[in-house]
Amino acid sequence: MRHVPRSLPMILLAAFAFLVAAMGIPAGTMAATEVTIWTAFPDMHDSVVKMAEKYMKENPNIKITATLFPQRAQEEKVAVALPAGQAADLIELDKFELYPYYLNGFLEPLPPDIEAWVKKNWPEYAVKNSTANDGKLFNFPWYNGVKMMFYNKDYFKEAGITKLPTTVDEMIAASKKLTKYDARGNVTRAGLDYRVMGGGAGTSQKYWTQAMIPYGAKVIEPVGGKWRAGYNNEGGRNALKMYIDALYKDKVVAFDHKHDAEAFGLGISAMFQREAWVVGYLEKEAPKLNYGVFPMPKGPGGWGTVGNTMGLAVSKSSKVKKEAFAFAKWMMEAPQSVFQYDYTGWQPFPTAYDYSSLYKKKPALKEFIEYSNKAGHTVYDYENMPAISEVHNRMAERIMAAFKRADLKDNPQGIAKVVSETAEETNRVLADHGMLGK
């Protein structure tokens, strides 16, 4: 065997270590100040990219780098990267997802001047919902996920429904007239496309909007400075009954057909509830669809909808906080907000901006703005409480399992048991976080 120099292994090891270290040298260290932003929705990402191009032209010393991670992937990415100080400068997430990070010191609150600007231009409820317990705004309330009912005007006319439903009972009655079936009894057109599966907290959010609010049930309610499950009551039982009846009694919706915006665009559902982004989606995917929107109907327990805040927050570890705040604020000024609403359909918070240029081509967008501020109509948001995401996700799992149970039809005891056990789990989660009120 040839003699191997003793230094060879050391040389090889040193070369290996150098290669590994070299990969860590950031590229473009001599470039303009870079502000990174992680976005969570494809349409918002596209609008951010377009806005960033304009901003960079006006501010040549700033470089904006936007990266899209689809919503759930964004949540996971942030969960790992933010505590490690490796997240982007700006992060888009649901406000209730951002709040625990703020509590643990991973996010920077808005500086006083920007906070004052937000308080001046945003509705009071939006400011309140993004204010932490220390009185500071912990994120920009960027855009609003207010839910309204989308309806197919042609199907309504065909069914002879001339008046839009204003109460839950009217909506249920209309849904029965609008449903179509094939020869085998399969639902071919859902009269009301209830959200019965998919997406965890998304399902519980739609359930909260569609059924719990009108029947007066709350997901959690304040008790002595803490919280308890607020749906282990008649309102909660009526909410579950509404869905069970829709699936197994009235049969206005089923599991084995398409759902959501895609189904509505394809004409296989007559009504469904969603946010304003559907307007932009339908413009692209179903431009000939003759549709309208109406507010969530009133129920015996209340009138309102869920308008979750999508927030934009600055990482505590960001080295360009000033530039990040400046870009975020610029994106939420009037011209950019109007552009965003037009381009994506996601509803900006400032209702005082002039969106009238959009209403002629997209009249539905006007309804969303109007009902965000209507007297007597409450827009609910997630509570600023660390456990709220887990509460909703776990509730979603249980109610989705309950939706699969045909035995709950005309079974008040069964429904009461499901609601009670679900509420027990909600309370357990609250207790785990030290937030359960007695």
Add this chain to the structure above:
Amino acid sequence: MASQGSSVSTPPVRATDPGAPQGAPARRGGGSLRALRKSQLAFLLWIFAPVIALFVIIRVIPIFVILLFSFTNYSITRAFWRWTGLVNFERLIGDNNFLVALWNSTVYVLVAVPAEVLLGLFFAVLLSRRVRFESFYETLYFLPYIIPMVPAAIIWKWIYAPGSFGLANHYLELLGFGRVGWLTNPKIALLAVIGMHVWKNLGFFVIVFLVGLKNVPNDVKEAASIDGASQWAQVLRVELPLLKPIILFGAVMATIWAWSAFTEVYIMTQGTDVSTGTEIAVLVFRIYQEGFRFYNMGYASAISFVLFVISLLFVLVQFWLFRGWKEEGS
């Protein structure tokens, strides 16, 4: 040199190693570490040290870290955490979500492993019979295996889509059958996902078993044929017993893959036209949920450790079941 007429063969004499002491016996190929010089040994250690270090850091240490976390209330979103003892493990016993996931994972293993091994053997035996276009079939079987799991799961999500939009239901209705809630019917959703998993991995087992079958010595097969064994008897009594080590390898791999199934379950619970999740949730999916949806890393670590122990036990049982075999005809 072997003595003439002797029935015992002796190994050929080789020139002694230049570095070995005079008169020392010749080294056999693949000699022990002791026979290496210290400098050669040091060189080997230096060369392998980075790889071993990476293996220990990436594979071994995390197991102990997870075990440590499983005794704490560690959460990603909390700056501080504390020791909680066996609280996480006690919670597992009463956690219906965990128990359902454990049951689903067990069903997954008990269905997927025999399906993959038996179907793999079946197709490998067929292909080992000198069929026409053998390479084409081998490629066809192996193709699903090389497709990444994410696009494969997305394709199957479309195949299983509800109503008439899914390819499977579309053809069922064309043939006059009713629609099937592939991912929405709690009774079949898990089997539908397992079916996809088996389809994806089958090619690997076909190829591995086929290679094994082709390496069965011809003289053994000829001897069986001369003795009057039929084709199937030859397969069952000669080829498969010789294939036992490879079958064991296949079974172990199938078991590990089945216990660690996640991507297909994750993909098939995303969206509004898919499974609600509970009926197809497996243990790794629960670990992901607890760790990255609810940020309960301590609890997720407890589930991880339980999964590690259970899958290790399964593999050990397989080794025990295959123990004591001897290669026939050697």
